[in-house]
Amino acid sequence: MIFNHELPRKVYDSDEHRMLRTTIGDYFKNHVNPYREQWEKQGYCDKEAWLKAGELGLIGLTLDPQYGGAGLDFSYSALLIEEQARYGASAPSFSMHSDIIIPYIENHGSDYLKEKYLPRCLSGEWVGSLAMTEPGTGSDVQAIRTFAEDRGDHYVLNGNKTFITIGYTSDFTIVACKTDRTLGARGVSLLIVDADSKGFSKGQPFQKLGLKASDTCELFFEDVIVPKENLLGSEGRGFYQMMTELPRERLTIAVSAIGSVRGALEKTVEYVQERKAFDQPLCSFQNTQFKLAEVASELEVTCAYVDRCVELLSDHNLTAEQASIAKYYASEVQCRTIDECLQLFGGYGYIWEYPIARFYGDARVQRIYGGTNEIMKLMIARSIFSEYFKQLKSSKQIAAHHT
Numbered sequence: 115m116i117f118n119h120e121l122p123r124k125v126y127d128s129d130e131h132r133m134l135r136t137t138i139g140d141y142f143k144n145h146v147n148p149y150r151e152q153w154e155k156q157g158y159c160d161k162e163a164w165l166k167a168g169e170l171g172l173i174g175l176t177l178d179p180q181y182g183g184a185g186l187d188f189s190y191s192a193l194l195i196e197e198q199a200r201y202g203a204s205a206p207s208f209s210m211h212s213d214i215i216i217p218y219i220e221n222h223g224s225d226y227l228k229e230k231y232l233p234r235c236l237s238g239e240w241v242g243s244l245a246m247t248e249p250g251t252g253s254d255v256q257a258i259r260t261f262a263e264d265r266g267d268h269y270v271l272n273g274n275k276t277f278i279t280i281g282y283t284s285d286f287t288i289v290a291c292k293t294d295r296t297l298g299a300r301g302v303s304l305l306i307v308d309a310d311s312k313g314f315s316k317g318q319p320f321q322k323l324g325l326k327a328s329d330t331c332e333l334f335f336e337d338v339i340v341p342k343e344n345l346l347g348s349e350g351r352g353f354y355q356m357m358t359e360l361p362r363e364r365l366t367i368a369v370s371a372i373g374s375v376r377g378a379l380e381k382t383v384e385y386v387q388e389r390k391a392f393d394q395p396l397c398s399f400q401n402t403q404f405k406l407a408e409v410a411s412e413l414e415v416t417c418a419y420v421d422r423c424v425e426l427l428s429d430h431n432l433t434a435e436q437a438s439i440a441k442y443y444a445s446e447v448q449c450r451t452i453d454e455c456l457q458l459f460g461g462y463g464y465i466w467e468y469p470i471a472r473f474y475g476d477a478r479v480q481r482i483y484g485g486t487n488e489i490m491k492l493m494i495a496r497s498i499f500s501e502y503f504k505q506l507k508s509s510k511q512i513a514a515h516h517t
């Protein structure tokens with residue numbers, strides 16, 4: 115559905131984007147929608163969906179052709195994420211596998227790791243997850259306790275992770291761990307751990323408020339032997355690597371927020387024209403019109419900022435602060451506007467089989483994962499006051515020098 119108030123979106127305006135949009139539409143209609151209820155019941159999506167996506171070239175759109183990828187810019191990945199959210203499909207989690215896992219290996223992995231993992235990731239044969247959060251720490255990543263002890267040619271890994279997206283179905287996991295307990299951020303490293311490693315076990319998928327077809331679970335590492343070749347980059351660089359990759363992860367959350375609001379608005383516009391109350395279609399009430407005018411306005415203004423961030427990331431110029439604004443603001447808009455849409459469905463809005471209920475359930479976590487919105491605001495504020503605090507620090511140093 116295209117409304118007259120929408121701005122032309124330069125970011126997705128090529129013939130290649132249009133062709134990709136058609137492939138994405140066919141994929142979700144034929145290979146996702148028919149299985150959605152079954153996946154939601156079991157709590158995870160089947161491998162066939164990944165393999166089909168691989169066959170259609172929908173995985174790792176930005177991966178360098180040297181490793182078999184299409185080498186497209188980030189806007190193609192963003193289009194896939196936005197369309198997926200617009201269809202209200204919580205699985206397969208392309209944003210995790212294609213926009214987090216594959217770039218981690220491509221940008222930080224050795225030739226050995228790239229050759230071993232990237233072709234299988236691209237075909238959908240292997241799917242990866244990223245394990246940072248622990249039961250005792252989420253926002254404060256430096257405080258992780260999972261520890262990899264150096265034993266010469268291998269590490270011995272011990273610890274627990276939780277809330278890991280596609281942790282249950284993934285074939286390998288990138289694990290953030292300490293390789294030096296005496297250091298904070300500089301003691302963090304990333305290891306790739308294969309799912310069949312001895313001592314590595316997984317909890318059952320959590321029963322969640324939303325994203326029900328996408329599994330989230332706990333991971334347990336008990337004396338897991340991890341070969342040294344599975345270290346991503348070098349020891350002690352893990353925190354830096356995560357900070358480098360986080361803007362992309364955060365922008366994917368903003369992009370999916372845009373798709374989700376668009377999908378919810380479309381469903382609501384259809385519904386309020388069909389449903390009657392007091393002998394009139396709901397859309398004839400001024401309240402309905404005003405609410406949807408508000409939703410459309412919030413969506414379009416936010417979309418303009420997010421589109422600009424997509425362009426910046428495609429040119430490798432997006433800053434961490436810009437990504438934080440996009441993630442924070444778009445996810446707040448998503449939760450606020452979808453709540454208003456749901457209200458217009460009355461009681462039906464609360465019933466899971468109505469797509470608006472799914473949009474609502476899936477939205478809530480967007481303010482929590484990828485760094486909570488409070489952490490996003492800390493980062494934005496830090497950039498606003500960076501000069502002030504720099505000057506304060508140097509004047510204190512000068513004062514200390516003179517006393």
Ligand SMILES: Cc1cc2nc3c(=O)[nH]c(=O)nc-3n(C[C@H](O)[C@H](O)[C@H](O)COP(=O)(O)OP(=O)(O)OC[C@H]3O[C@@H](n4cnc5c(N)ncnc54)[C@H](O)[C@@H]3O)c2cc1C
Nearest residue numbers: 244245246247251252253277278279330483484485486488
């Ligand atoms: C569905 C789902 C999928 C997820 N997928 C993954 C994944 O794939 N990989 C992964 O590693 N993690 C994943 N997570 C974890 C997610 O990133 C964390 O839940 C999130 O970072 C918050 O950490 P926490 O839950 O420990 O909350 P806490 O850090 O305990 O925070 C609790 C509250 O305190 C606030 N708070 C914390 N510190 C501050 C501060 N300094 N100032 C102000 N307020 C603060 C937070 O904003 C929050 O409101 C997922 C979570 C969910 C629910």
